[in-house]
Amino acid sequence: MTEAAQSSPRTQVRLPRTERRAQLLTAAQRVFAANGYHAAAMDEIAEQAGVSKPVLYQHFPGKLDLYIALLESHVDELVRRVRAALDSTTDNKQRVPATVGAFFDFVNGDAGAFRMIFESDLRGEPAVQQAVDRATSASVDAITETITADAGLDEDRARLLAVGLVGLSQVSARFWLANHSSISREEAVALTSTLAWRGIGAGFPLQHHS
Known part of the structure; x- marks a missing residue:
């Protein structure tokens, strides 16, 4: 393995905050529309958005915050x-x-x-x-x-x-x-x-x- 390859660790693409927020809201809309508020899960919303739950919670502290x-x-x-x-x-x-x-x-x-x-x-x-x-x-x-x-x-x-x-x-x-x-x-x-x-x-x- 070359030195260049060793010094280029795999990194996750980071979207600007406004773009990430829009992505999360779009995913939330799909989940809320399919399941309703009470049955919607933050796990599923994170999965739909293609992000980890910690990333989702960085933008929205809870499900109600996301819904609002x-x-x-x-x-x-x-x-x-x-x-x-x-x-x-x-x-x-x-x-x-x-x-x-x-x-x-x-x-x-x-x-x-x-x-x-x-x-x-x-x-x-x-x-x-x-x-x-x-x-x-x-x-x-x-x-x-x-x-x-x-x-x-x-x-x-x-x-x-x-x-x-x-x-x-x-x-x-x-x-x-x-x-x-x-x-x-x-x-x-x-x-x-x-x-x-x-x-x-x-x-x-x-x-x-x-």
Whole structure:
């Protein structure tokens, strides 16, 4: 054996912390989706991620910490989609279907993600409930800002309308997915948006500011 070979011990590839964290969350999603929270094991999550348990515990002290981090990432993604929909156009008539569509796409895109938010069986845990509540409150906040600015309403009235739009979008999207409807995603979004627009868009048109 050469001196060079002797001086080159086998080392494990180390990912940057953010990349490793994303890898662990992806593995955790698969395990939680397959087994549920209570039956999920940290051993299996580490195995799915291809890391040792000590590495997993370096990032997440326990299973609940991992679950909450994953839940928070899903909430962030939903809120990002809602804000992107609102920012996609200045035409309020188009904002409504864009926003409704954001909920439909989120629900239809990753069943495990939306179930963790809207159907979590850990709502008795304060940190879980806080994350679940943020999925609605942050979406409502984003829509409230837009309605207040563009429809000329005060914040209380704008917030009430925003809550209605978020509730309508969430419930309609979940119902559509759960019932394997013959209605296409596009038609379902259009129907839901028409209902919302007749109340919000037609009743509170854009106020032109000088």
